[in-house]
Amino acid sequence: MLRKLISLLLVVMCMGFSLTGMGEKPMNTDVYMGRDAADEWYLEMLADGLVRAGNPTRLQHVIERAKAGETVTLAAIGGSITEGAGASQYKECWAYRFMLGMRALCGAGDGTNVRFVNAGVGGTPSTFGWMRYERDVVSRVADDDGLPDVVVIEFAVNDYNEPSHHQCYEAMVKDILSQPNEPAVILLFSVFQGGFNLQDEIRKIGDTYDLLMVSIRDAAYPHVGKEWTEQEFFHDQYHPTSFGHAIMADCMLYGVQACAAQETPEKDIDLDVPPAYGLAYAHMTKVFGDSDTEALGISRGGFAHDDTTTYRNTPVGRACGSNFHHNAKDGSEPLTFAAEFSRLLISWKNTTDASYGAAEVWVDGTRVATLRGQQGSWGQSETSLVFTRFQTGEHTVEIRMAEGSENKLFTITCIGIVE
Numbered sequence: 080m081l082r083k084l085i086s087l088l089l090v091v092m093c094m095g096f097s098l099t100g101m102g103e104k105p106m107n108t109d110v111y112m113g114r115d116a117a118d119e120w121y122l123e124m125l126a127d128g129l130v131r132a133g134n135p136t137r138l139q140h141v142i143e144r145a146k147a148g149e150t151v152t153l154a155a156i157g158g159s160i161t162e163g164a165g166a167s168q169y170k171e172c173w174a175y176r177f178m179l180g181m182r183a184l185c186g187a188g189d190g191t192n193v194r195f196v197n198a199g200v201g202g203t204p205s206t207f208g209w210m211r212y213e214r215d216v217v218s219r220v221a222d223d224d225g226l227p228d229v230v231v232i233e234f235a236v237n238d239y240n241e242p243s244h245h246q247c248y249e250a251m252v253k254d255i256l257s258q259p260n261e262p263a264v265i266l267l268f269s270v271f272q273g274g275f276n277l278q279d280e281i282r283k284i285g286d287t288y289d290l291l292m293v294s295i296r297d298a299a300y301p302h303v304g305k306e307w308t309e310q311e312f313f314h315d316q317y318h319p320t321s322f323g324h325a326i327m328a329d330c331m332l333y334g335v336q337a338c339a340a341q342e343t344p345e346k347d348i349d350l351d352v353p354p355a356y357g358l359a360y361a362h363m364t365k366v367f368g369d370s371d372t373e374a375l376g377i378s379r380g381g382f383a384h385d386d387t388t389t390y391r392n393t394p395v396g397r398a399c400g401s402n403f404h405h406n407a408k409d410g411s412e413p414l415t416f417a418a419e420f421s422r423l424l425i426s427w428k429n430t431t432d433a434s435y436g437a438a439e440v441w442v443d444g445t446r447v448a449t450l451r452g453q454q455g456s457w458g459q460s461e462t463s464l465v466f467t468r469f470q471t472g473e474h475t476v477e478i479r480m481a482e483g484s485e486n487k488l489f490t491i492t493c494i495g496i497v498e
Contacts, residue, residue, distance in 0.1 A: 110180035112325040125333035128298025133291035137263035148187040157233030161199030165318025176328035202459030204241040205234040205248035235268035242464035270296040366494040368401030380412035386490040403491040413479035424495030429461035436484025
């Protein structure tokens, strides 16, 4: 009922009226890219994708600043769909189109005061997204405060069997919301060709923090086989076509306008609410190859090199930066460190390339995991929870090449240490 009401109100806005709050001008349908954007059924379809409008305070503030000519930065972090997979070219993916739409909606002048960072990395879940958030999002923001103003998170089709059970996702959301510049966070639920996503689980996080949430499963998917064919919308079983990406961007722009058109509430988002899944990973130490490993007491051993062939994000280049790489000529010395922790995450290059071997993780003298390329993998960063305890304790860690793999390759992308 709420979705239909919002849809009708926005149709009225298209006719030249406005809502209270941020609605000082009619909804801008010119930013939409779907072929039926002017039709009422299309707007109703977009309204169906509005899972929750959320608390609009932060988004309204960003829009006001952008309209006034201030520089603001949009960021998107997610999997291959956010990176742009399935689109004929990067500029046809949902993320780039969303940036163009936001420039049209609230940018000043030519709109370039609305900047954009795309941190989509294919084949990875929110666990890895949380590990690389500072590296692939914050480090690329050029604003004076060095922080993104709007962050879209898209992992709804990547988090199946994700090892932290959505706690890394929630930690990332809470951390972003807690930034001193008070950014807006939007959750985007993309969908696979078969209709799969995890929005029913992930939306609990959005409900907890009263966030804007947009669902492609609820909006566009019911129209596959009706208004458009499966081949028109899906490039393959995982990714949308350029047309599908355009529909995704329209759903996002509709959600932003619906959120911004609300009456401004008296209070901002409440960050003191009980967590949806837990915040055990909120203060995770993330260790990369160029981190201050000496201060952390890390001895690289036979993992002294940097694998420059790790995954590269299409729009911005290499993701994460330096890593811990064992090459075929390195010795058998393990990577070692000692630290206080309750959980240990290892992100590693998962590949069936025969030149890559297996690595073992030992904690306190006991082997806790063997990391080996899995069938169907193609070099993406797999994240494994290799050690977990209820209480924090002092532990020693060794990561060594498995027997028979001493003269093969192996890459550790990142180590996550959770107290």
